[in-house]
Amino acid sequence: MANENLIITDDIDKIAKTAVDYINNQLEDITPENYFTIALSGGNTPKKLFRHIAENYNKALPWKRIKLFWGDERCVPPESDESNFKMTYDNLIKFIDIPPENIFRIKGENDPDEEACNYTKTLEQNLRFRRGHPSFDLILLGLGEDGHTASIFPDRLDLFTTEDYCATAVHPVTGQRRITITGKIINNAVKVTFLISGIKKAKVVREVILRSPEASRYPAYFVNPVDGKLKWILDAEAAGEL
Incomplete structure (x- = not known):
């Protein structure tokens, strides 16, 4: 892996500044009538990133040209403390000047199968297409101790080969949809x-980044953007076994 694709830091400001600079640089190549599209992640690291951007860089990005989506959502209402949308709203959205029509949340309170279909339509209607399929400019992902990413768990590796754009899944421990x-x-x-x-993520990080044979049981192993770029931003603990 090239060094520029791996950032190890305890400095949340460096992570935030890297993200802000990347988005602004990409917007220079996008015509003014188009948008920069981001799929957001839940989790503690994105939470810290969102809050830091809100507190330090909230005026540094042209939010009116950015569309926010989510990579996954728990089947809970948006006011639930388990909601990825609520986490993002509490730590980022309420502090920035982004038009409501630029926010595309997954409606976890709806029937899951119907919402997977609805969100597929949302992606098809609001993303540019590459290689015949909807394409985000940037997807942020977390990583579970079991190697899951988004809500693709080890027992659902089929979600990396399906032709569907969105799907339902069940957390293998909690049973939550x-x-x-x-x-x-x-x-x-x-x-x-x-x-x-x-x-707690260090072992999985090492196996996936180094492409160890045992890593093929992890969903994160199969994240490999076609004609795209993959970057890892880790703190020192997560990178401890590299």
Whole structure:
């Protein structure tokens, strides 16, 4: 892996500044009538990133030209503390000047199968197409201790080969239902970035980044953007076994 695709830092400001600069640089290549599209992730590291951007860089981005989506959502209402949308709203959205029509949340309160279909239509109607499929400019992903990413768990590796753009999944421990984008969307993005922190992720990080044979049981192993770029941003603990 090239060094520029792996950032190890404890400095959340460096991560935020990298993200802001990347988005602004990409917007220079997008015509004014178009938008920069981002699929957001839940989790503690994105939470820290969102809050830091809101507090330090909220005026640094042209939010009116940015559309926000989500990579996955728990099947809960938007006011639930388990909602990825609520986490993003509380730490980013309420602090920035982004038009409501630029926010495309997954409606976790709806019937999951119907919402997976509805969100597929949302992607088809609001993303540019590459290689015949909807394509995000940037997807942010987290990583679970079991190697899952978005809401694609180890027992659902089929979600990396399905032709569907969105699907439902069930958390293998809690039984909670989720709605997630699939590998078809993840690997068609222009850029995918993992944001990972914590020593409990170090083993999985090492196996996936080094492409160990045992890593093929992890969904994160199959994140490999076609004609796109994959970046890893880790804190020192998550990178501890590299």
